Amino acid sequence: MDIEIINIGDELLIGQVVNTNASFMSEELNKVGLNVNRVTTIADDANEIELSVLNALEHADCILITGGLGPTKDDITKYTLAKIFESEMEEDENVLANIKRIFDHRGYTLTPTNRLQALVPKKCRVIENLVGTAPGMCFEKEGKLIISMPGVPFEMKAMMQRHVIPILLSHYKPSAIFHKTIITQGVGESFLSDMIEEFELALPKYIKLAYLPAANLLRLRLSARGEDEKAIKQELDNQVEKLMPLIKDYFIGFDEGDLSVLVSKLLLEKNKTLSTVESCTGGNIAHTITLNAGSSEYYKGTIVSYANQVKTELLGVKEESIQNQGAVSKEVAEQMALQGVKKLNTDYCVSTTGIAGPSGGSDEKPVGTVWIAVANAKGECLSKQFNFYSSRENFINRTTNQAFAMLLSWIKEGK
Amino acid sequence: MDIEIINIGDELLIGQVVNTNASFMSEELNKVGLNVNRVTTIADDANEIELSVLNALEHADCILITGGLGPTKDDITKYTLAKIFESEMEEDENVLANIKRIFDHRGYTLTPTNRLQALVPKKCRVIENLVGTAPGMCFEKEGKLIISMPGVPFEMKAMMQRHVIPILLSHYKPSAIFHKTIITQGVGESFLSDMIEEFELALPKYIKLAYLPAANLLRLRLSARGEDEKAIKQELDNQVEKLMPLIKDYFIGFDEGDLSVLVSKLLLEKNKTLSTVESCTGGNIAHTITLNAGSSEYYKGTIVSYANQVKTELLGVKEESIQNQGAVSKEVAEQMALQGVKKLNTDYCVSTTGIAGPSGGSDEKPVGTVWIAVANAKGECLSKQFNFYSSRENFINRTTNQAFAMLLSWIKEGK
Numbered sequence: 001m002d003i004e005i006i007n008i009g010d011e012l013l014i015g016q017v018v019n020t021n022a023s024f025m026s027e028e029l030n031k032v033g034l035n036v037n038r039v040t041t042i043a044d045d046a047n048e049i050e051l052s053v054l055n056a057l058e059h060a061d062c063i064l065i066t067g068g069l070g071p072t073k074d075d076i077t078k079y080t081l082a083k084i085f086e087s088e089m090e091e092d093e094n095v096l097a098n099i100k101r102i103f104d105h106r107g108y109t110l111t112p113t114n115r116l117q118a119l120v121p122k123k124c125r126v127i128e129n130l131v132g133t134a135p136g137m138c139f140e141k142e143g144k145l146i147i148s149m150p151g152v153p154f155e156m157k158a159m160m161q162r163h164v165i166p167i168l169l170s171h172y173k174p175s176a177i178f179h180k181t182i183i184t185q186g187v188g189e190s191f192l193s194d195m196i197e198e199f200e201l202a203l204p205k206y207i208k209l210a211y212l213p214a215a216n217l218l219r220l221r222l223s224a225r226g227e228d229e230k231a232i233k234q235e236l237d238n239q240v241e242k243l244m245p246l247i248k249d250y251f252i253g254f255d256e257g258d259l260s261v262l263v264s265k266l267l268l269e270k271n272k273t274l275s276t277v278e279s280c281t282g283g284n285i286a287h288t289i290t291l292n293a294g295s296s297e298y299y300k301g302t303i304v305s306y307a308n309q310v311k312t313e314l315l316g317v318k319e320e321s322i323q324n325q326g327a328v329s330k331e332v333a334e335q336m337a338l339q340g341v342k343k344l345n346t347d348y349c350v351s352t353t354g355i356a357g358p359s360g361g362s363d364e365k366p367v368g369t370v371w372i373a374v375a376n377a378k379g380e381c382l383s384k385q386f387n388f389y390s391s392r393e394n395f396i397n398r399t400t401n402q403a404f405a406m407l408l409s410w411i412k413e414g415k
Numbered sequence: 416m417d418i419e420i421i422n423i424g425d426e427l428l429i430g431q432v433v434n435t436n437a438s439f440m441s442e443e444l445n446k447v448g449l450n451v452n453r454v455t456t457i458a459d460d461a462n463e464i465e466l467s468v469l470n471a472l473e474h475a476d477c478i479l480i481t482g483g484l485g486p487t488k489d490d491i492t493k494y495t496l497a498k499i500f501e502s503e504m505e506e507d508e509n510v511l512a513n514i515k516r517i518f519d520h521r522g523y524t525l526t527p528t529n530r531l532q533a534l535v536p537k538k539c540r541v542i543e544n545l546v547g548t549a550p551g552m553c554f555e556k557e558g559k560l561i562i563s564m565p566g567v568p569f570e571m572k573a574m575m576q577r578h579v580i581p582i583l584l585s586h587y588k589p590s591a592i593f594h595k596t597i598i599t600q601g602v603g604e605s606f607l608s609d610m611i612e613e614f615e616l617a618l619p620k621y622i623k624l625a626y627l628p629a630a631n632l633l634r635l636r637l638s639a640r641g642e643d644e645k646a647i648k649q650e651l652d653n654q655v656e657k658l659m660p661l662i663k664d665y666f667i668g669f670d671e672g673d674l675s676v677l678v679s680k681l682l683l684e685k686n687k688t689l690s691t692v693e694s695c696t697g698g699n700i701a702h703t704i705t706l707n708a709g710s711s712e713y714y715k716g717t718i719v720s721y722a723n724q725v726k727t728e729l730l731g732v733k734e735e736s737i738q739n740q741g742a743v744s745k746e747v748a749e750q751m752a753l754q755g756v757k758k759l760n761t762d763y764c765v766s767t768t769g770i771a772g773p774s775g776g777s778d779e780k781p782v783g784t785v786w787i788a789v790a791n792a793k794g795e796c797l798s799k800q801f802n803f804y805s806s807r808e809n810f811i812n813r814t815t816n817q818a819f820a821m822l823l824s825w826i827k828e829g830k
Binding site for chain 2: 358
């Protein structure tokens with residue numbers, strides 16, 4: 001069974017907002033074995049909405065719509081759906097009560113515009129929105145469900161997890177799906193593809209392999225789908241076992257999330273703490289770690305030493321090292337990590353110093369040059385040089401992932 | 416004239432990759448007055464690709480395609496396009512030379528799989544890819560351009576800016592467009608909409624108003640489009656002048672980017688430096704600032720004091736303040752900012768301390784509670800309490816934007 005997602009919003013088509021709703025929804029649906037076949041993004045335009053919904057009804061078994069449910073003039077989704085499904089509008093008591101509750105909580109007065117959000121098409125089943133004022137709506141036509149949700153990400157997320165996924169599971173009863181994702185580093189997509197060609201060709205039809213490159217990483221994702229849960233799960237494990245020896249030189253770990261999740265698991269398991277000292281990554285390693293709930297258990301803090309003065313005065317890097325070797329050097333990277341362990345009082349510290357660009361490079365140290373060091377409380381240290389020449393953002397992301405990978409393998413080695 | 420973007424990639428439909436290509440492309444096209452009408456995301460599936468391209472040819476004047484140009488088995492876009500446009504494949508000399516150049520540069524040996532990337536449909540105009548191995552392809556049918564680009568973001572970005580935008584401008588000659596974006600804070604979408612209803616209704620037809628909510632911000636974007644550049648630009652300015660008195664209580668600044676850009680402009684203009692001391696934002700403020708090229712001119716560094724020990728020992732927050740008031744308190748936030756100014760030796764420092772959740776809250780200080788303080792080298796300090804209860808990520812983003820806004824207004828006040 002195929003799902004089409006329709007994301008409505010002018011802001012998505014002028015590029016001011018990245019469509020993270022589509023990826024969140026796809027991921028959640030995929031996890032439970034529901035297949036997204038197509039995502040369509042359109043403007044807050046009645047004709048476009050009608051055209052897209054009617055078109056999707058021809059090809060898909062289910063339509064999930066987000067956006068256009070706000071209180072302003074450009075929010076026309078529910079009126080358009082009412083037209084498509086030939087329904088009048090009515091004020092819903094429960095929705096109005098929820099809006100009043102939220103406004104009371106925030107200390108706001110209800111305006112006539114806000115009250116419009118309680119208007120819903122008579123023919124839909126209303127889906128409650130506990131974290132916002134726009135209700136969800138579920139229509140049914142010829143066995144197909146058409147569900148409209150708010151476009152505000154956290155409202156949509158709560159509604160998906162609490163209501164929409166359960167509704168879909170009970171209505172469509174999908175076959176089981178299992179995934180196994182393997183993270184590799186240090187190998188390009190085409191090389192890996194050549195290396196595992198025979199393996200890939202020999203995969204059973206119900207197991208699919210996807211290559212998922214990310215900044216300085218390559219994920220391999222095996223997905224098995226079928227009716228016999230036990231059998232497909234077993235076969236997935238068998239295939240992973242076959243694959244592992246082929247890719248062992250590049251293997252980092254198994255995971256769906258980012259590398260910081262693996263780092264956090266390892267640190268918790270070993271009961272160790274971490275700090276970071278960042279120059280060129282400017283706090284991104286810290287930010288990535290602290291996005292994980294519970295990170296305060298193993299993560300203590302960071303010094304972002306963007307200025308050399310911060311490196312010397314606050315952190316205690318030797319001034320002569322910066323003068324002689326430059327701020328982007330093995331010596332400075334290692335001192336940063338070693339001092340980080342001391343100053344932030346942790347078992348491990350990882351440091352970065354590099355030239356993110358676009359300017360600041362030289363012949364000897366071109367833009368993209370970066371030194372990464374890991375250190376431990378025993379005073380041991382390992383550092384490596386890389387060149388991640390790219391956009392500034394990509395440089396930061398690649399350096400961040402490389403830092404996590406170095407830390408992972410170093411800790412695993414027993415350092 | 417309407418453009419349809421088709422993003423191809425299994426990884427987009429399982430949610431493992433966020434479709435940032437669509438937003439980047441839309442933004443670039445929008446800037447030059449080219450209108451994206453629809454974005455369609457589909458799998459690496461020949462039938463889906465053919466169906467989507469043929470469908471788009473019916474509705475759109477131009478189709479921009481990304482993805483499926485890699486060297487692996489699941490990359491089938493170019494073969495499918497060759498079929499649609501009834502073209503044979505041939506090896507392109509220039510493309511092959513480019514692939515060899517890139518492989519030499521990386522010190523890799525060319526494999527037969529890599530060489531496949533030099534195969535292109537005879538009927539297309541090849542678009543060079545200087546930063547990757549997959550070439551772009553431009554087809555023309557009944558005056559409509561159909562352009563295929565790699566899905567790797569930085570390769571697509573370089574190709575868009577260097578080649579695709581110029582090709583589109585010379586082919587379609589769009590009418591001029593101008594935007595003005597106004598950032599507001601402290602007011603909800605529906606309230607603002609009520610406040611400026613008359614203004615909105617009186618706008619000339621060629622000027623559109625969009626509400627663009629972001630974490631703890633609301634942007635208003637006015638876009639004017641027409642043939643007479645001077646006249647529409649003038650009218651856009653007139654309308655902004657009319658709008659300003661209506662929203663002055665919530666006005667933060669004019670900008671397309673994020674608030675860190677406004678902060679950086681202000682600091683450079685005043686020749687002042689900034690540091691941050693972050694607890695609950697975990698380095699996100701630093702990360703947001705350092706994404707801006709040239710930020711080392713005004714930004715010196717950050718202490719992420721996740722652990723209380725870092726707050727006291729490294730930063731010098733009084734232990735008794737943490738014990739008596741708690742780490743999330745006015746007193747601690749202010750000490751963090753004041754100590755940051757000293758320890759990081761800057762003109763300004765902004766600090767955050769709060770409970771991001773999902774756990775860690777109490778009756779007195781529920782999840783979402785956050786204190787933000789700004790301080791200067793004169794020893795002055797301002798702090799405010801907020802509750803940004805939401806997802807962890809949204810909490811961090813809202814706190815970050817609030818910190819920037821407090822900093823902006825404080826510096827503008829002459830502090």
